[in-house]
Amino acid sequence: MGYQINRAVLDRIRENTDIVEVISNYITLKKSGRNFKALCPFHSEKTPSFTVTPEKGIFHCFGCGAGGDAISFVMKMENAGFPEAAALLAKKAGINLELRSGDDRGNEVRTKILQLNYKAAVFFHEYLLREKEAEPARVYLKKRNISPEMIKKFQLGFAPASFQTEKFLRNEGFNRADLENAGLRFYQRVTFPIFNLSGECVGFGARSINGSDPKYLNSAENPAFSKGNILYGLNLSRQAIREKGEVILVEGYLDLIKPFQNGFENIVASLGTAVTPNQAKLIHHFTNRVVLLFDSDVAGKAAALRNMEALNIGTILMNDLDVEIVLLPEGLDPDSLIDKHGRETMESLLQKRQRLRLPGKPYR
Ligand SMILES: [Zn+2]
Structure with a gap:
């Protein structure tokens, strides 16, 4: 993968991670004495043989033999590599992780896209709430009976004319290649940011409000965004x-x-x-x-x-x-x-x- 994580940092991640909390994000755990039990997410079963032992920070399935710590659980669940899974848990635990990247271009691009999407989502949302140009979008959402609470909760936004979005993102330090990689190819549309389970904005849906076709556009498929x-x-x-x-x-x-x-x-x-x-x-x-x-x-x-x-x-x-x-x-x-x-x-x-x-x- 080209990433290396310092041993001491890894230990800190393990110390600061509650395996029960991590696994509960994905499946329902039931307390059973000092352990927790669940239906195993890695094989099909009708009675729970998946066990989490918080004291040791490990999980084990007596059905299929899967087992490991919080990092290996996240790896299996998110289909992620070791450094990515560790990074995810580090983020949750508030540990600053200096990932030294090697030759993994795909991951660099992905990280850049996620940063850009995050900035764009905030920009579009603020734009919807405050700018005069977004009035038709506000009228549209009101006509569709979408409440202000939902607009906030789902971070709905408005993507203005292309040059405005581009100017904003350039000011934020993104270059042309970043913009192209992120595939934000929509303008004058209501935006629906799409978040993954880690709360990262992986892409956008965008609806036209002035009758332009197509009615809905998504971010182009890229290393961060895959519709399926x-x-x-x-x-x-x-x-x-x-x-x-x-x-x-x-x-x-x-x-x-x-x-x-x-x-x-x-x-x-x-x-x-x-x-x-x-x-x-x-x-x-x-x-x-x-x-x-x-x-x-x-x-x-x-x-x-x-x-x-x-x-x-x-x-x-x-x-x-x-x-x-x-x-x-x-x-x-x-x-x-x-x-x-x-x-x-x-x-x-x-x-x-x-x-x-x-x-x-x-x-x-
Ligand atoms: Zn199993």
Whole structure:
């Protein structure tokens, strides 16, 4: 990887890391004497054989043999290298980590993109709140009944004309190559920053408000942003997902934010694509029950089927996702449903969900 971490720093990370806290970010742990138990995230099982021993700072699975400390857990879970996992835990513990980078260009680029995205997200958000040019965006969000609290919580913003964004980012020390790598190719649009589970801004969705096509644009795929590996909103909804024991899966940004605003906080969005096996895996870290919520037009049905198929791939991989479906009344998406018929209607539709029979998989 080209990174080296000083031995003493590693010891400090280990001392300052609570393995129970780290693992609880991903899966639900139950106390069992001096240890904690859980269903193993690394193999499929019905009774918990995954054990965490806080005193020793280690985990071990009696089912599949997986084991190690907090760093190795994060490595497995985030599919990260040793230095990246250590860096993540260092950040959580407030330890300043001087990563000496060698020849790992990809990681340097990624880090730069994340820094740039973070600055851009703040810039867009402030712009939306304060600048005159953003008035149409404010009007748009108001018309869509998005509350000021949600605008803040989801850090919604407005990307102004290209030269303004570029000027701002150049003043922040980013050069042309950085700008190109980050792929912020949207202007005069409402922005939806997309965060990963570590709270890093990996990219943006951007909606046109002046009728320009396409309606939605995302950051270009880059070393920090891969649509198929991320679920929009999961950084904010994971706690509610754990508590409710299920996740509502929608397609778009506002289809997520509107229900969230109305108390349906156990919700994620797939960024308009079919759910990938990686996304299914992400879901599985938090729950095994998925409720698909789509509009009932033909596209909605097709999307539901596509997602079902994709989820089935995930189901085969993980062998344990229950999929249920709610088809919304014609012409309505989760956003407009709540606007027109209120949260009670949404609630009762969720009650009337149907169990999906996945191909090749019997009802349980
Ligand atoms: Zn296991």
